């Protein structure tokens with residue numbers, strides 16, 4: 001009886017911000033509108049989030065103060 005399990009190749013993804021290749025299992029991910037974005041670390045995640053929020057709300061509602 002031979003096992004036919006193939007060696008699991010680590011799946012790699014690219015950081016959405018700096019494009020560095022990272023293991024998917026170690027990547028931070030965030031569900032964007034139509035895809036999932038991966039990040040090498042929290043710094044890139046924060047940067048992406050700041051960018052996406054800036055792009056999504058060009059006219060932010062300012063609360064009356």
Ligand SMILES: [Zn+2]
Pocket residue numbers: 015016017018019020039040041044
């Ligand atoms: Zn990165």
